[in-house]
Amino acid sequence: MRDRDLYAAILGVTSPWEVVDVDLDTPGQRVEVRLAVKSGTGQACPVCGKPSPGYDTRERRWRHLDTCQFQTVLVAQVPRVECNEHGVKQVHVPWAEEGSRFTAMFEALAIDWMREANLSAVTRLLRLSWDEVAGIQQRAVERGLARRERSVPRRMGVDETSFAKRHEYVTVISDQETGAVVSVADGRGRDTLDAFYKGLTADELSSIESVSMDMSAAYIGATVTHVPDAVRKICFDKFHVASHLGSAVDLVRRQEHRELAAWGDSTLTGTRYLWLTTPGNMTRAALERLETLRAESLRTAKAWFYKEWAMGLWHYVSRTWAKKAWGEWYQSAIHTNLEPIKQAARTVKRHLYGIINAIVLGITNAHAEGLNSGIQRIKAQARGFRNRTRFRNAIYFHFGQLDLYPTGISRSSAHTNS
Ligand SMILES: [Zn+2]
Structure with missing residues (x-):
């Protein structure tokens, strides 16, 4: 088997894409696999799917799973098409999500590692920068939130948690039956919880059976205003x-x-x-x-x-x-x-x-306590989050029970090709 065919098989590259070259940099412990669309292949607009004439190509690179100890990079000349309706658009590639500098399989591997190890260990093990790891985590959370079905917890938990300098807070809203974090909102004031309730319909608000919280006037005030019969539902666990x-x-x-x-x-x-x-x-x-x-x-x-x-x-x-x-x-x-x-x-x-x-109502403290200590743990591992968005992403990532993998990759099939 020639190395090009070998890599085509390993990477699962299918028509119209083909492996055109494999560059082995032995001292640098690096493999570059070059991919291109077979000549004469018609292209379609990625937005509407209409066959469209080619415009030009752009070189793009993706970090892939290592081949043995060699860092492996895919390099492709990605065509851009000119659609009558949508203008010049870059076509989708099957191995990566749009905007990512990693292949879907590499992102899945990083997601698995992030579940098991702290962020600094992941940067070291996968030879990534902090920003790269944070970017993979953010995309994973965005995918997960977009895929999530809308549901309102019957038994809701509300808790504040601080990050970085101790006077900055987020409010974490969770489902006490599933243990999943439903929302991470900025601040811990009344308006924070008001905003969450305002996003719910009247039926959804009525379906809430209990709201467990600390004795915070802000959370009580918001709940009394929005949730019918709140005086029978507010719980101080x-x-x-x-x-x-x-x-x-x-x-x-x-x-x-x-x-x-x-x-x-x-x-x-x-x-x-x-x-x-x-x-x-x-x-x-x-x-x-x-x-x-x-x-x-x-x-x-x-x-x-x-x-x-x-x-x-x-x-x-x-x-x-x-x-x-x-x-x-x-x-x-x-x-x-x-x-x-x-x-x-x-x-x-x-x-x-x-x-x-x-x-x-039989509200146990197991949930509030478990979630609280879990959040403290990820905070300690990251040695404090300087950035609210990253803290929020980490909470959703670990406790949101979200479907985090890139499209086309399920837990069982992730990086079995490595
Ligand atoms: Zn189009």
Whole structure:
């Protein structure tokens, strides 16, 4: 088999395209495969499909899957046609999507790697620049979003997440049944969520059964305005209530630690995570340390007790019993001498309707927690995103459950020709 035929077979090049030359640069570890349209082949306008006269050709290059250890580049003289209606247009090539400098199979390989490894590993492994990797990811997300069917989550999750400098935010809207991210919108204000709801029809808005969120006035305001019967649908899930109470415990601890340290007492040194971790997730040693600390009459231990008490109030089925149990918690918490706990108790009381909704609708925190930690992970891997668009693309890429591959490539057939 001659090398041209070999490459035609490997690349799956079919008529009217043919391999006209193969250039092997051994010291450079590079192969250039030259392709051209067979002479005498009629061309059609890529927009309307009408046979059109040739105009000229332009040389274009695409990075392809490596051949053994050789970086492989396709080079083609791509015809342009002159259509009566659409003017001068470049014809489509079967191995790459329009505007890409990579073949579809190479993009599929990069997509697979991006799923498995962090972005800097992908740049290294595939010898690509950051911008090239980001470009492949962006095109993948654009394809996925364009192919996605319109659907509105019955059980919706809304959460804010920061990126780069900590005061920049996006709002992530997700489907709590499938776990898919539905939308990533700029900001975390009321107008951000308003804009999402405004894109929905009246029927779609009515089909929403629950909206799970943190106790943000902006998200509550937007949901009350747009979603019918929102007061029965807004849910403050356990994850967000826990993080709120955890902050109150931490305030008590910091203050008490300062006071103790002034007397040379280091009882609370290095205990931050002990008070914030769910006891069920602790090691035996941590649990024993916590028990010892709880035996001393620390204000932090008392604050922790109120947090853990509240965490035990999520199993109710009946609205009445749930309300009664949280009422007892509030009465006790509001009469402590711990100002941060009293503040938290007031916040809980004002938002009790949403806590009760979350309990009786069976909203679990698994989803919010999982998505949140997943987003934190990709953020850490990218060492912060300097660019909002790239952060948004990465969230859609990993959590959008999108069909990301270039046209004509499915998961099973991707780069089997390599
Ligand atoms: Zn045309």
